[in-house]
Amino acid sequence: MSDFKFQIQAKLKGTSARTGIITTPHGKIETPAFIVVGTKATVKAMTPEQVKEVNAQAVLANAYHLYLQPGHKLIEKGGGLSKFMNWSGPTFTDSGGFQVLSLGSGYKKVIDMVGGEAEEVSSSSKQERRAFVDNEGVTFYSHLDGSRHRFTAELSMQIQHAIGADIIFAFDELTSLVDPYDYQVESLKRTHAWADRCLAELNRLRSLHPKRDYQALFGVVQGAQYEDLRRQCARFLASRDFDGFGIGGAIEKARLGEIVSWVNQELPENKPKHLLGISEPDDIFQAIENGIDTFDCVSPTRVGRNGSAYTCSGRKNIVASRYRDDFSPLIPDCQCYTCRNYTSAYLHHLLHAHELLANTLMSIHNEHFIIKLVDDIRISIEEGSFFELKENWLAKYYAKGSTNR
Numbered sequence: 347m348s349d350f351k352f353q354i355q356a357k358l359k360g361t362s363a364r365t366g367i368i369t370t371p372h373g374k375i376e377t378p379a380f381i382v383v384g385t386k387a388t389v390k391a392m393t394p395e396q397v398k399e400v401n402a403q404a405v406l407a408n409a410y411h412l413y414l415q416p417g418h419k420l421i422e423k424g425g426g427l428s429k430f431m432n433w434s435g436p437t438f439t440d441s442g443g444f445q446v447l448s449l450g451s452g453y454k455k456v457i458d459m460v461g462g463e464a465e466e467v468s469s470s471s472k473q474e475r476r477a478f479v480d481n482e483g484v485t486f487y488s489h490l491d492g493s494r495h496r497f498t499a500e501l502s503m504q505i506q507h508a509i510g511a512d513i514i515f516a517f518d519e520l521t522s523l524v525d526p527y528d529y530q531v532e533s534l535k536r537t538h539a540w541a542d543r544c545l546a547e548l549n550r551l552r553s554l555h556p557k558r559d560y561q562a563l564f565g566v567v568q569g570a571q572y573e574d575l576r577r578q579c580a581r582f583l584a585s586r587d588f589d590g591f592g593i594g595g596a597i598e599k600a601r602l603g604e605i606v607s608w609v610n611q612e613l614p615e616n617k618p619k620h621l622l623g624i625s626e627p628d629d630i631f632q633a634i635e636n637g638i639d640t641f642d643c644v645s646p647t648r649v650g651r652n653g654s655a656y657t658c659s660g661r662k663n664i665v666a667s668r669y670r671d672d673f674s675p676l677i678p679d680c681q682c683y684t685c686r687n688y689t690s691a692y693l694h695h696l697l698h699a700h701e702l703l704a705n706t707l708m709s710i711h712n713e714h715f716i717i718k719l720v721d722d723i724r725i726s727i728e729e730g731s732f733f734e735l736k737e738n739w740l741a742k743y744y745a746k747g748s749t750n751r
């Protein structure tokens with residue numbers, strides 16, 4: 347029996363933006379929602395209690411990382427992801443398709459993807475190619491110890507079934523923006539075949555373990571920057587029995603809204619759509635306006651650990667000397683735990699001293715900031731003030747002289 351449900355609540359006239367509620371066995375997600383990333387079953391530097399306190403509704407972990415360490419069987423033995431990491435709310439895992447091809451292979455070009463994956467991936471950019479795709483699956487070498495592994499659609503489902511997240515993604519082939527069109531066509535055939543194999547394998551696993559919580563499976567739309575391929579892929583997946591959809595692959599920032607809108611036109615309205623890996627506030631507005639319900643990104647914690655804080659007037663580098671004796675909070679009226687209790691000067695000191703607490707306090711503020719933005723967008727859709735919010739918010743955030751770019 348499916349415990350998974352998506353109900354649309356309000357729609358914004360003249361756009362594809364909507365609000366809704368996703369119901370999972372571990373609770374509800376009010377959409378649009380920013381899903382915080384907990385790659386290795388932890389949101390870096392934050393306890394689950396702190397994750398809850400920044401109003402995060404769900405956590406997304408990664409099948410590739412958890413397969414390598416500590417192993418999906420161990421998580422299964424520990425009662426599944428939610429219990430293992432002590433996060434009682436809804437969870438997602440992504441299939442590992444992105445990681446086996448990007449971390450494993452040194453696919454530098456994908457990295458023009460929107461959002462924050464760039465740093466992580468570029469570290470492998472000079473390595474020799476370390477992932478090999480064939481029609482059956484992907485052979486790759488671990489970024490941890492160089493050991494050889496092979497992922498298939500079936501194994502990705504077995505891993506994600508063992509990890510036990512509420513929402514899981516079909517295994518797909520990630521291509522890069524510089525792969526030629528012919529290759530994209532060939533790759534898409536594989537992504538389609540793997541999507542069907544994922545459905546079949548998950549159904550097999552469900553019937554083997556009928557008492558387990560229902561896991562919703564999202565098909566992932568690929569097709570790079572090509573309209574015909576994106577639409578073709580979306581139509582194919584729409585004809586199958588997926589619970590929702592992910593939009594993956596390489597997307598240039600400038601074309602984000604356009605690509606999402608093609609895909610959204612082909613997918614059924616009544617199913618949720620997740621955009622994999624975006625980060626910046628302008629991308630968030632674009633995605634929601636074009637029909638995206640949930641999205642995830644590592645940026646808030648990653649840039650926080652690097653000393654950057656999101657503020658209403660752009661991203662600020664707290665390591666800079668002007669914060670040395672700034673005894674005000676990062677944002678004066680911010681309600682996050684960090685801003686209620688600590689000054690910019692203190693954070694500046696922690697960052698310079700390489701104290702671990704800096705990671706925690708900066709991450710709390712940044713996650714709170716982005717989640718609050720998405721919560722405000724949700725309210726603005728309900729109240730019909732989306733465009734007003736978008737205009738005011740982005741004008742302030744990207745005003746000349748702000749340091750976020």
Ligand SMILES: [Zn+2]
Nearest residue numbers: 680682685711
């Ligand atoms: Zn704050």
